[in-house]
Amino acid sequence: MREGRRLRIGPLQVPTGYSLPPRPSDPTPEVQDTYRQSRFLLEEDLALVERGMGLWLRLAAALGRVRTPEAAVLLLLGARAFECVDGAVRLLLVGRYAACPPLVRTACDLVAAQKGLLGSGFQEWREWLAAYPRPEREHASLEVALGRYRSSTAIAQDARLSQVYRGAQELSQPHLGASVVQEGAEVTPEHLPIAFAEARFHLGWAQVVCGWLLSLLPVALEAMLAALPGAAEGEEVAALAQRAQALLAAPQRCRLEERGGRFLLVNFRRTPGAPPRRLLL
Numbered sequence: 001m002r003e004g005r006r007l008r009i010g011p012l013q014v015p016t017g018y019s020l021p022p023r024p025s026d027p028t029p030e031v032q033d034t035y036r037q038s039r040f041l042l043e044e045d046l047a048l049v050e051r052g053m054g055l056w057l058r059l060a061a062a063l064g065r066v067r068t069p070e071a072a073v074l075l076l077l078g079a080r081a082f083e084c085v086d087g088a089v090r091l092l093l094v095g096r097y098a099a100c101p102p103l104v105r106t107a108c109d110l111v112a113a114q115k116g117l118l119g120s121g122f123q124e125w126r127e128w129l130a131a132y133p134r135p136e137r138e139h140a141s142l143e144v145a146l147g148r149y150r151s152s153t154a155i156a157q158d159a160r161l162s163q164v165y166r167g168a169q170e171l172s173q174p175h176l177g178a179s180v181v182q183e184g185a186e187v188t189p190e191h192l193p194i195a196f197a198e199a200r201f202h203l204g205w206a207q208v209v210c211g212w213l214l215s216l217l218p219v220a221l222e223a224m225l226a227a228l229p230g231a232a233e234g235e236e237v238a239a240l241a242q243r244a245q246a247l248l249a250a251p252q253r254c255r256l257e258e259r260g261g262r263f264l265l266v267n268f269r270r271t272p273g274a275p276p277r278r279l280l281l
Contacts, residue, residue, distance in 0.1 A: 007129070009072045012064030018053040020046055021090050034095035034201040041203060041272065045210040045247060049089060052217035052240055056082055059224035059233055066227070073125045074114050074227055081110035081220055085213060092209050095199035098171075098182040100209045105168040107216060108161050112151035114223040115158065124149060160219050164212045167256045167263060170281070177281045181265065187279075204254040204268040211255055214244040252276075 020039075024031055039046065060078060063071050084107035088100045117125055128147040136143035155161050171178045184193045185202060218241035225231055248255070254267040254276075265279040 007069060009067045009069065010064060012061070012075065014057055014061040014064060016057075018050060018057055018086075020050050021093055024094055026094070028199065030201075031094050031199045034199055035093050037201040037203075038093050038095075038206055042206055042210055045207070045214060046089075048240065048243055048247065049210065049213050049217065052214075052221065052244075053082070053086065053089075055221060055233060055236055055240065056217070056224070059221060059228065059231070062228055062231060062233075063224060069125065069129060070117075070122045071227060073117060073122065074224065077110045077114050077117075078220070078224060081107045081114075084110070085216065085220075088209060088213060092206060095201055097202060097205035097209060100212075101168040101171040104209070104212045104216065105165060105172050107220075108155060108165040108168065109151050111216065111220045111223055112154035112158070112161055112165075113149050115161075115219075115226075116149070116151055116154035118223065118226050119154065158219060160215050163258070164215050166258065167208075168212060170263060171256075181279055181281065185268075185270065200270075202270045203272060203274075204265065204270065207254040207267075208256050208265075211248055211253065214248055218244060 023035055026032075056078070060075060060082075063075055063078075084103040088103040088107075091097070091099045091103070124147070128145065131145070132147070133142050133144045135141075155165050171182065180187050180192065182205070183195055183198075185195070185205070186193050218237065221233075221237045221240070225234055225237055247253075252267060254265065254269070257264045257266060259280070263281040265277075265281070267276040268279055269276050
């Protein structure tokens with residue numbers, strides 16, 4: 001910070017707990033059915049996501065009591081990541097699967113930025129604080145510089161983050177094949193269906209998105225823990241990571257795997273009783 005300036009931080013307002021979104025008010029039959037099937041068929045996944053999100057809030061509350069500039073930037077980035085994950089959960093439960101990859105990709109970037117700042121001793125944050133924010137005369141405004149931060153190095157250093165990021169990144173782009181598998185999932189050599197603004201349940205996409213969240217949550221929690229030495233939640237985070245790994249390892253689960261620079265959708269099907277498909281992107 002600039003010499004002579006004192007920065008008042010907080011107080012931080014954190015919800016006391018996290019619950020999965022309630023049944024949607026949209027009366028559309030397919031939306032209601034998607035919510036019902038998601039809660040039933042992904043019960044264990046969603047319960048673990050709910051547990052992880054609640055733990056995330058507890059760690060944020062603990063970090064908020066520290067009230068240092070370093071804690072502040074971790075909370076700023078963490079709050080954005082939390083909102084992205086929460087948004088993905090809400091979209092998943094109503095069948096808006098194609099809207100989830102951009103949120104997951106952004107959450108990965110934000111968590112990686114936390115890890116990167118921790119690794120550098122917050123050098124970039126301190127440099128940014130030394131100059132901003134400050135009054136700006138030309139536009140009669142408060143100047144808050146963007147402070148561009150590239151998190152690619154931190155992503156590459158964590159296998160869990162990089163795996164999720166690469167898949168979510170590719171499916172976020174306007175690639176032709178990505179568009180087909182997300183909006184025409186029943187594609188065959190002779191038929192290209194197009195489901196415009198569809199909200200029907202799809203087991204494959206639901207498991208892929210949930211799998212991303214289960215991989216990302218432990219990394220996000222560990223980033224918060226790194227700033228809270230000796231926090232009592234350490235064992236809970238480790239247990240959550242272990243349980244997530246077990247769910248992700250289920251052989252029948254749909255997943256997006258990297259194969260020689262390409263991506264393979266395995267066990268891809270709309271309903272549990274449908275024959276599993278393999279799609280190479």
